Every structure is written in C-alpha cells, then in structure tokens.
Amino acid sequence: MGKGRLEAFSDGVLAILITIMVLELKVPRGGEFSSLRPLVPVFLSYVLSFIYLGIYWNNHHHMLHTVTRVSAAILWANLHLLFWLSLIPFVTGWMGENHFAAPPTALYGAILLMAAIAYWVLQRTILSSLGPHSRLAAAVGKDLKGKISPVLYALAIPSAFFSRWIAGGLYVLVAMMWLVPDRRIEAAYSDKA
C-alpha cells in the first residue's frame, strides 16, 4: 500500500490541530487593549504548542520521506501518535487559562511525553519494516534529540509542582533544541558526550 493517504490524513489532522488551538483564544467582550491581557498566557501557550506541532509535522515529514510501503502496523502506530497530539489543544487551553498552574503544566508535559513515546514507537515500526541498512536507520542512529526530549519532559512533569518556570523553561528548551538547525546542535552534543 502506498503512503500517499497516510501523509494526506496526517497532514489533515495536524493542520486541523494547529488551527483549532486558535479557537481557545476566545474573542474578548471589550474592545480595549486591556481586554487582551487575560489572553496573554493563553497566547503564550498557543505559541509553544504551535511550535511543537510544527516540529512534529516537520519530523513526521522527514521520517516518512524514505518510506515506500505502509503496513497495518505503521497505520496504527501513526494513529496512536495522532491521538496523543490531538490532546495538545485541550491541554494547551487548560494550561493557558489557568496561568501555567502546576497540574495543567504537569499534564502538558505528560501529553508531550506520551506523544514522544508514540513517535518513537512509530519510528521503530517503520525502521523494522525497512530493515537495518535503510537511510532512515542511518539518520536515526545519530538522533540524540529524540532520546533527550522524553527525559526532559519526564523531568518537567514533577518540576511543575515546584516552579512553573522550570517546567515551562524545559518545554521551551526542548522546542528550541528542535528548531535550531541540525548540524550545529549535533556537533554541540557530540562535544559534550
């Protein structure tokens, strides 16, 4: 089976998720700039999640690029990933509307962690279908970011109960890590390792 519809369906779901998040930015009653003030944390959480969903779309794009045939296992691993990503608008809204209170901020990390695990499962499923000498296997072999991200999410979850700044900072850090162009950051990591 071809991968065309898998990509189209995933693109559709990701495009909808990234867009319906903006519906949490509810149009305020008043027409003064001050009526926007309560929306600031909602807006900040929107920006963060927009970047995360953009990163997932970007990585998903790259990962599927070398795939030619799609098995039932890949289809379901992909739906599993989309399921966790589909909860991002909910938890983004909850976190933003409660000004980054500890429980929503911890749950945000938990959803990101589950999405990262689902992404890893999808990657393993694809890799095992491609065999050990695929181009994707070569690319993933160096994938330090994919291993560090879940560790940072797992750290952020308990830290949300101590300080929203630490948890939020960790989420921003992971997002930055993926946004910065690949080669430089990988060089940096291999220096540290």
Place this chain on the structure above:
Amino acid sequence: MGKGRLEAFSDGVLAILITIMVLELKVPRGGEFSSLRPLVPVFLSYVLSFIYLGIYWNNHHHMLHTVTRVSAAILWANLHLLFWLSLIPFVTGWMGENHFAAPPTALYGAILLMAAIAYWVLQRTILSSLGPHSRLAAAVGKDLKGKISPVLYALAIPSAFFSRWIAGGLYVLVAMMWLVPDRRIEAAYSDKA
C-alpha cells in the same frame, strides 16, 4: 473519473471528524486535577470513537486501494457513509456527557449500525463496478468481521437499557476485533465456524 479527489475529500472529512471530537473535551474552569474528573467519561467516549473513526479510515483506505474508476453511484454511497460518520462526534459527546446513560448509549450503537450499513452499501457499489473476479471481491469474500459487527451493534442497542456495561462492552469488543491483526482473528473465527 479518477479516485484521487474522492480519497482526498474522504480523508479531509475523516481527519476533521476525528479532530473536532476533541472540542467536546471542554477546557475546565479550575486548574486542579479534580476539575478533570467530570471529563473522564467524555474522554473515554472520545478514545472509543477515535478508534472507530481510525478503523473506518483504515478500512476505507484498503477498500479504495484496488478501485481505479469512480462512478456517480460510488461518490454518493461514499457521501452517505460520511454522513453517518459525521454524527459520531455529536453522539460521542452526548454519551460521554451523560455518563453512558441508556438513551445516548443506544443511539451511539444506532449510528454505528447505520455507518456499518452505509459501509456495506459502499462496498457492494464498488464490488458491482469491479465485476465478480476483482481482488476486492476475493478479499471481501472472507470478511466475517463485516458481517458480525452490525449484529453486535444491533444487540448493543437494546442491551443499553438493561446495562451500560453490556452495551459499552460490545462496542469495545467490535473495536478490538478490528484492531487485532487480521490473520489470527480470522483463523480463530474459522475454527469456531
């Protein structure tokens, strides 16, 4: 006429349906974990419907794979299927917000039953356009799951008025039946038959 736009349109509708269901998970006012408790049944019904729509997308994908030309009858049979599927977010929300009360739980089964019938009609329409010796006809000939599912939905509808657990259990059972890889379950059925 080619099938490209039929697939694209169906993918679009299914991607939107699977995603707008999450809008029923309304962001709660409070920022405590306890504010999530009323959402638990809504979340469970979301998971169930996410799996059902995933199964429909998956099966739709497979069914159209061997089709090359699309007639007006296929276009309308496909829209008829999408119509019943489009009611799933509504009935999912109604069932979840009323904690699996009997009427919404029965209606959920009725919508699943209508969708299963619409799927069967679409399959017949495609099969009659392909002729009796198509690859799809061979695959469908063994399709026990397609015959058992509507029977189980029809059983679940009245049983919802006796026990929400029986009805809910039947919905989970049908979903599981489709999720488990094909060959094993078909072997199991042919043993029983």
Place this chain on the structure above:
Amino acid sequence: MGKGRLEAFSDGVLAILITIMVLELKVPRGGEFSSLRPLVPVFLSYVLSFIYLGIYWNNHHHMLHTVTRVSAAILWANLHLLFWLSLIPFVTGWMGENHFAAPPTALYGAILLMAAIAYWVLQRTILSSLGPHSRLAAAVGKDLKGKISPVLYALAIPSAFFSRWIAGGLYVLVAMMWLVPDRRIEAAYSDKA
C-alpha cells in the same frame, strides 16, 4: 498553472464546511430521548445542507475534471463560490434553530441562489478558457438543471413568507433533481419541454 492545488484547497474547504455544520447540533444537557426533540429541525436542516454541499462537491469535481490549466480568473471565481458556500453552515443553523421561520428560510434560499450564480460564473470562466469546442461545453450545453435551480431558489425566497412548507419543499425538490441520476431526469425534462 496546474489544477492540483485548486482542487485540494476546494476539497479542504468543502470537507470542513460539511463537517463544521454538525457543530450546530449542540450536545443537549439531558440524557433522555426527549432532550433530542428541539434538535429535530436543526438535524433536518443539517441533512438538507449536507446533501447540497455534497452536490456542489460532486459537480465541482466533474467540472474541473476536463480543466488542465488554471488562470487567475478561475482561482478567484472559485474563491467566490467558496465564499457563498461558506455561509451555508451559518444559515443552516439559523434556519434549524428557528424551526424554519420565514426570514431564515428565505435567507437560506438567497444564499443558495448566490452560490448557484457563483457556480455559473465559475463555469463561464472555465468555459471561456477552454474555448467553444471543449468536452465541458458539450456537457454544459444540455445542462437544464443548472438553469432551473436558480429559478426555483428565486421562487422559494418570497414563498417562505407565505408557507415554510412551499419554500422547504422547493429546496428538497432541487436537491432531489440533482441526486437522481442524470439521464432519466434529463429525458423527463426534454419530454416536458
């Protein structure tokens, strides 16, 4: 310029329109069947508009099938059509929630009339880009339905103020006219003409 993105964008907008209409079917508070009763007119108007949008998607599909190159004029004529179609969910909800009262029922016809005019403009734009001997020109030459529909909408608008049954009946009649397979209805019309 190719037509691929025009089709993809139109499919996307139509898929979203046909799906967000279902959001007007607001999940009722109570879990009894009687809580669904106020939704009956909303549901009926949803069914009608689902069929109309399905017809537009279907016809759009056929019209673009023979097109190979897309001009700026076609792009904008297409967006103009999508604009009027985008108002269908609004007017569907207004009509349904007010139990087919005269003003919303008349506005429903006015939006359908504008969409029909926009469709005609798009058709003319495409035809003039294809030249007088195109396959589409041959097909449209016989297009009685496209000429009768706006007349019936124009009749339905004032009649809504006398009887919602006449207006509603005309909307159903036009929808039926498009749903019934082409050749038979055209034979019927040529007999009457």
Place this chain on the structure above:
Amino acid sequence: MGKGRLEAFSDGVLAILITIMVLELKVPRGGEFSSLRPLVPVFLSYVLSFIYLGIYWNNHHHMLHTVTRVSAAILWANLHLLFWLSLIPFVTGWMGENHFAAPPTALYGAILLMAAIAYWVLQRTILSSLGPHSRLAAAVGKDLKGKISPVLYALAIPSAFFSRWIAGGLYVLVAMMWLVPDRRIEAAYSDKA
C-alpha cells in the same frame, strides 16, 4: 525533499482558517431579519479577511509553483507565515464584534503587517535557495505591490486611533490592489512612479 506535503499542509491550514472564521458569525437567537443587524460588522470583517486569506493562498500558490526542492529553512519560514495568518480569525472576530473600534482595528493591521513580513521572509528564503537567475526572482523583481502593502498597513495602524474609516479604507485598498489583475495595476504604478 519534495514540496507536495508543504503545499498540502499549507492548503489545509489556509482552508481551515478561511472556514473557521465563519464560526465567529454566531447564529442569533431570534428568527427576524433584525436579529442579523448586530452581525453586520462581523460579516463585513469576515468578507475582508476571507479576501485577504484568499490573496495569501493565491500568492502562496504562485510563489511555490517554481520551487522544486524544499529546505528546512523554507519549512520553518512557511510555518512562521501560517502562524501569523492563524491569528486572523481571532482579530477579525475582535474587530467585527467591537464595530471596528480603534484597538482591534489597529491590531488587525499589525497582524496583517506581521503576515506581510513573514511572507517577505519566506520569499527571500525561497529566492536564496533558487539562486539569482530563477523565474521567481524575475517575477518578484517587479513586485511593487509586495513593497507597498506593508507601508499601507503601517500607516493604517496609527490612523485607526484617528478614524476607523481611514484604517478600514486602507485595508480595503490593499485588498483591491491585489484583486485587480496584475498588468493593469502595474502599468498604473509605473505611470505614477
């Protein structure tokens, strides 16, 4: 990497944005024409933003037409553009519901300005990937509209605090400038210059 998924994802997001704006047109309680009166400014702002998103889709379509390979920088410049466009439904609703009061009308211009800058960044990123002799470079070299638009947005932002008519008129002017076919307007500009 191919551009197929970039186009598909952008089309998806733009199709959703152009469609969810209509959700701000909230179905009014009453069934009289007078119940539509409070919606008139919301409707006008919807029409304006529909045209703007249509222009962006149209231009995006043209710009990507000559692109063959997509780099990570292009992917992220594209997401950056989609981010600013994703705020258009919010600011459209805020402007419409507050009858074009100064702060929302100024913010509307600010979002348009940011989107124009993001479009310019995307264009530069694509141009630098194509080299100095590309077809796109030739087309953009004459692009007076792309230079005038941000200037007019920047003028509209402060003018909103003096008169909503000036700001609104500038937004309409820019939209008109893009809608009118290219050659005539460019001839007009070169006469004036």
